[in-house]
Amino acid sequence: MSINLCVETLNTTLQAIARQVELFAGVALKAAVDLRGSLESLTGDYRWENGPIAFSDLQATLLKVLLVLLLGTCVLIGYSWSVYGQVITEKFVRPSTLKEIEELKLSVAKLKLPKEHSPRI
DSSP states (O other), X not given: OHHHHHHHHHHHHHHHHHHHHHHHHHHHHHHHXXXXXXXXXXXXXXXXXXXXXXXXXXXXXXXXXXXXXXXXXXHHHHHHHHHHHHHHXXXXXXXXXXXXXXXXXXXXXXXXXXXXXXXXX
């Protein structure tokens, strides 16, 4: 019984999130259309139907999908960085010590690689 309740709650939450994302995409599309209208009023007789800001239904849908994907990716990157940012920084940004550099030089020397394949340390 509790699993069904959890699944139902999860579905309700996901539906609410989807509605909010769709609302955001609709606002972004309206802003783009308003921008087109502003540009059209500034340019006078220039026709935008064949221009870069004319939206068919398919283009509007694709714009919404693109905005949702872009927003979702940014949110996931931000969350991932908040969780793993410190680990990444410590792993890749910290300076190497002289001991580590000497160990690397010795390990490369043992391989007896030709000069063009040896790392530049």
